[in-house]
Amino acid sequence: MFLLPLWTDITTSFKSLQDVIYTVPIELPRSPTIEPLIAAFNIMERPLVNSLTFTLAATVLSCLLGSINGYALTKIRFRGSNTMFLLFSIGIFLPYQAVLVPLVLTMSRLGLYNTIAGLILVHTTYGITITTLLFRNFYGLIPDSLIMAAKTDGAGTWTIYRRIILPLSLLPFVVAAVLQFTSIWNDFLFGVVLARGSEAMPASVALANLKGTTEFNWNVQMAGALWYALPILIIYLVLGKYLIRGYMAGAIKG
Amino acid sequence: MDTWRGLLKDKVIEMVSITIKNLTKKYGNTIANKDLNLQIKDKEFFVFLGPSGCGKTTTLFAIAGLIKTDAGEIWIGDELVTSAEKGIHKPPQEREIAMVFQDYAIYPHMTVFDNIAFPLQIRNTDKHEIEQRVKKTAELLGISQLLDRKPKQLSGGQRQRVALGRAMVRKPKVFLMDEPLANLDAKLRVQTRTELKKLQLDLGVTTIYVTHDQVEAMTMADRIMVQKDGVVEQIGSPDELYNHPSNLFVAGFVGSPEMNFIDCTLVEERKELYLDAKEFKISLPAKMSSELKSYIGTEIIMGIRPEDLHESKSAEGTTQENAIRMTLDLIEPVGPYLLLHLKAGRIPLVATVKDTKAKTGQEVIMEIDSSKIHIFDKKTTKAII
Numbered sequence: 223m224f225l226l227p228l229w230t231d232i233t234t235s236f237k238s239l240q241d242v243i244y245t246v247p248i249e250l251p252r253s254p255t256i257e258p259l260i261a262a263f264n265i266m267e268r269p270l271v272n273s274l275t276f277t278l279a280a281t282v283l284s285c286l287l288g289s290i291n292g293y294a295l296t297k298i299r300f301r302g303s304n305t306m307f308l309l310f311s312i313g314i315f316l317p318y319q320a321v322l323v324p325l326v327l328t329m330s331r332l333g334l335y336n337t338i339a340g341l342i343l344v345h346t347t348y349g350i351t352i353t354t355l356l357f358r359n360f361y362g363l364i365p366d367s368l369i370m371a372a373k374t375d376g377a378g379t380w381t382i383y384r385r386i387i388l389p390l391s392l393l394p395f396v397v398a399a400v401l402q403f404t405s406i407w408n409d410f411l412f413g414v415v416l417a418r419g420s421e422a423m424p425a426s427v428a429l430a431n432l433k434g435t436t437e438f439n440w441n442v443q444m445a446g447a448l449w450y451a452l453p454i455l456i457i458y459l460v461l462g463k464y465l466i467r468g469y470m471a472g473a474i475k476g
Numbered sequence: 477m478d479t480w481r482g483l484l485k486d487k488v489i490e491m492v493s494i495t496i497k498n499l500t501k502k503y504g505n506t507i508a509n510k511d512l513n514l515q516i517k518d519k520e521f522f523v524f525l526g527p528s529g530c531g532k533t534t535t536l537f538a539i540a541g542l543i544k545t546d547a548g549e550i551w552i553g554d555e556l557v558t559s560a561e562k563g564i565h566k567p568p569q570e571r572e573i574a575m576v577f578q579d580y581a582i583y584p585h586m587t588v589f590d591n592i593a594f595p596l597q598i599r600n601t602d603k604h605e606i607e608q609r610v611k612k613t614a615e616l617l618g619i620s621q622l623l624d625r626k627p628k629q630l631s632g633g634q635r636q637r638v639a640l641g642r643a644m645v646r647k648p649k650v651f652l653m654d655e656p657l658a659n660l661d662a663k664l665r666v667q668t669r670t671e672l673k674k675l676q677l678d679l680g681v682t683t684i685y686v687t688h689d690q691v692e693a694m695t696m697a698d699r700i701m702v703q704k705d706g707v708v709e710q711i712g713s714p715d716e717l718y719n720h721p722s723n724l725f726v727a728g729f730v731g732s733p734e735m736n737f738i739d740c741t742l743v744e745e746r747k748e749l750y751l752d753a754k755e756f757k758i759s760l761p762a763k764m765s766s767e768l769k770s771y772i773g774t775e776i777i778m779g780i781r782p783e784d785l786h787e788s789k790s791a792e793g794t795t796q797e798n799a800i801r802m803t804l805d806l807i808e809p810v811g812p813y814l815l816l817h818l819k820a821g822r823i824p825l826v827a828t829v830k831d832t833k834a835k836t837g838q839e840v841i842m843e844i845d846s847s848k849i850h851i852f853d854k855k856t857t858k859a860i861i
Contacts, residue, residue, distance in 0.1 A: 367579050367581040370581070371642075372583075374540055374568045374569070376595050377594075389585045
């Protein structure tokens with residue numbers, strides 16, 4: 223049952239407009255065509271590239287920063303580290319809508335309104351709250367004696383991060399990356415508010431725009447949705463097994 | 477022997493003593509260390525002994541530079557590495573110390589080779605030399621065949637050796653060991669204990685070893701510091717600690733089975749001193765009288781080690797001095813000796829004897845070797861004799 227929407231999406235993407243009207247949505251197309259897919263791709267190409275660019279960049283940045291934060295919060299105890307962590311955690315619960323107005327003002331003042339760089343900045347900032355939490359919890363499982371051993375072995379703070387922490391972080395990196403990629407890719411609100419122009423428009427916004435004001439090209443819309451879902455599908459297929467291992471790692475070690 | 481010298485031949489022989497002056501460390505309101513003064517000699521095997529939470533690991537971490545102290549100074553050789561007053565705190569990586577941890581702390585993502593090579597790699601040592609030194613170290617520890625393995629595939633004993641190898645490979649000034657044998661099973665622990673002691677003798681590196689196991693401390697140490705609640709109870713050789721404990725705590729902590737403690741009153745009769753334990757009386761040798769003079773009439777605690785209680789040969793021993801009639805509650809055969817649980821009236825005592833004909837429940841006559849008696853002030857718990 224839960225696969226029906228996906229099924230409908232796929233069947234409709236291969237239907238001509240006539241087929242869409244004369245067949246039931248879940249029915250197979252009578253004369254399969256890839257024209258809707260091409261039409262959708264032509265419109266979506268630029269936004270897809272945009273989305274891919276800022277999503278990848280923000281994912282990498284937020285994971286890396288989250289990892290460094292997690293390391294600092296667990297292994298380099300400093301005054302106020304707990305307060306800082308609390309502030310990070312509060313960030314997770316901060317609704318997007320609450321910051322929209324100041325965000326737009328700030329971004330336009332920084333000259334980042336309607337730019338991909340702006341979207342990267344916003345998504346990275348929002349992302350590090352959750353990635354910090356994730357990495358901090360994982361690093362909590364790494365025994366402190368490992369860090370102390372590395373220190374007495376002669377390693378400084380960054381060497382420890384590079385040589386000890388980072389190589390042990392494959393699992394949280396996969397989990398955080400999937401989490402971040404999906405949530406940034408799926409974001410609509412920041413996209414629609416911060417990047418209305420075509421030069422930075424994300425795919426999520428472009429997909430919504432496929433819905434015309436007077437006519438309903440169901441097949442093109444469905445095809446667009448298919449294109450839009452493709453990267454997420456690939457991510458899960460490739461990283462799925464690591465993801466499951468990552469979810470379980472905490473359970474076993476803890 | 478020669479192989480060890482080979483490993484160390486390019487090392488400039490350097491005197492490494494460690495001096496600690498007025499060291500204090502607090503965690504919130506808990507005092508982990510109070511005004512600690514200590515001098516560890518060059519090449520010495522020095523053990524910090526004490527129950528868990530007594531501050532011994534804190535002291536070790538302070539020497540390693542892993543924690544900052546609240547007061548006092550630490551000198552390694554003639555270099556001041558920690559001084560709370562002067563604001564000096566050398567980071568651990570600049571102290572030329574090597575540490576072995578209780579959980580070994582070997583890096584799980586690296587092979588045995590990389591684990592041992594890690595301290596050298598960090599110092600950008602020449603690749604060829606790294607390989608040579610790692611191989612030599614592994615050979616000496618008997619883990620050459622494990623160099624390509626990951627820590628996951630190693631047993632506890634093997635991991636322990638890797639940790640040791642990593643500490644040795646770079647020829648540190650000082651070895652710091654934090655209960656390195658605690659996680660090994662009993663048999664391996666005894667074996668490794670011997671090996672570790674030999675290794676330290678051969679390498680001649682000043683070593684500080686933390687343990688709560690008094691047998692480990694006694695067998696390995698040149699000198700021992702006994703700590704309790706952040707305060708030093710006694711510093712001395714194993715022999716001094718065992719035969720001349722300076723207070724009740726050390727007397728009870730060192731030695732197994734534990735020393736017997738009996739509440740007594742010191743009395744003088746016909747110019748002779750006696751310990752009156754209500755159930756029995758023990759006469760004391762005349763040579764003790766000068767130290768004990770001022771305690772006559774006061775309550776004190778007598779201590780006697782289980783091996784200084786002997787079963788009387790003659791059945792008529794009751795007439796003999798310091799022979800006491802006791803009930804034998806239980807016999808525990810330990811192997812090399814028998815452990816007798818006795819009762820003199822209501823006072824429980826433990827004795828170790830080679831052999832006995834007595835059976836559980838019977839009466840036996842035990843002699844106390846009065847020259848081996850320890851006497852403690854009941855108020856201050858300090859040793860009088």
